[in-house]
Amino acid sequence: MTTTNKNVLLHACCAVCSGYPIELLREMGYNPVIYFFNPNIFPSEEYERRLNELIRYTKKKNVELIIDKKDSEDWYNCVIGLENEPEGGKRCARCFEYRLLFSALKALQLEYQYFTTTLTISPHKNSKLIFDIAQEIAAKYELTFLDIDFKKKDGFLKTMKIAKEENFYRQNYCGCEFSINRN
Numbered sequence: 001m002t003t004t005n006k007n008v009l010l011h012a013c014c015a016v017c018s019g020y021p022i023e024l025l026r027e028m029g030y031n032p033v034i035y036f037f038n039p040n041i042f043p044s045e046e047y048e049r050r051l052n053e054l055i056r057y058t059k060k061k062n063v064e065l066i067i068d069k070k071d072s073e074d075w076y077n078c079v080i081g082l083e084n085e086p087e088g089g090k091r092c093a094r095c096f097e098y099r100l101l102f103s104a105l106k107a108l109q110l111e112y113q114y115f116t117t118t119l120t121i122s123p124h125k126n127s128k129l130i131f132d133i134a135q136e137i138a139a140k141y142e143l144t145f146l147d148i149d150f151k152k153k154d155g156f157l158k159t160m161k162i163a164k165e166e167n168f169y170r171q172n173y174c175g176c177e178f179s180i181n182r183n
């Protein structure tokens with residue numbers, strides 16, 4: 001695919017993780033379009049809470065937001081047998097792959113060349129693993145994955161500062177039911 005526009009599909013899990021990546025991508029000359037696709041988030045009240053914060057923030061920042069709500073059953077099937085894995089283990093690798101694959105497919109559908117994810121802003125997440133998974137998917141679909149480690153250069157501190165200023169709801173677990181009380 002060839003395209004001259006600088007739209008980037010930015011997969012995002014919540015408003016907290018999106019603040020700094022939106023700013024950085026804009027500074028880099030890209031137009032981030034947020035893609036909220038997170039069937040891993042449990043329970044549904046938590047899903048709605050994270051999404052509503054993102055709706056509020058993207059409106060304020062004039063960022064386009066695309067929401068794909070999939071049945072979580074498919075996600076559960078994807079991680080079946082890995083429920084007791086520690087955070088950062090095999091279940092998370094599958095979860096990254098699942099969400100990044102759908103992000104790539106959405107980028108293809110929209111005819112965007114670029115996609116990336118806010119997942120790398122978390123100090124709990126292995127950016128190298130995320131990059132390896134995403135690059136494999138990108139190569140398969142002839143897309144470009146922007147391998148930006150958002151936590152670097154004080155990125156995590158910067159996004160937390162934005163979260164505080166914006167008074168975002170801040171969750172205390174990653175997202176799936178298996179990560180509750182495990183951080």
Ligand code: SF4
Binds near residue numbers: 093
């Ligand atoms: S802990 Fe987070 S990354 Fe790992 S499987 Fe659960 S939601 Fe996905």
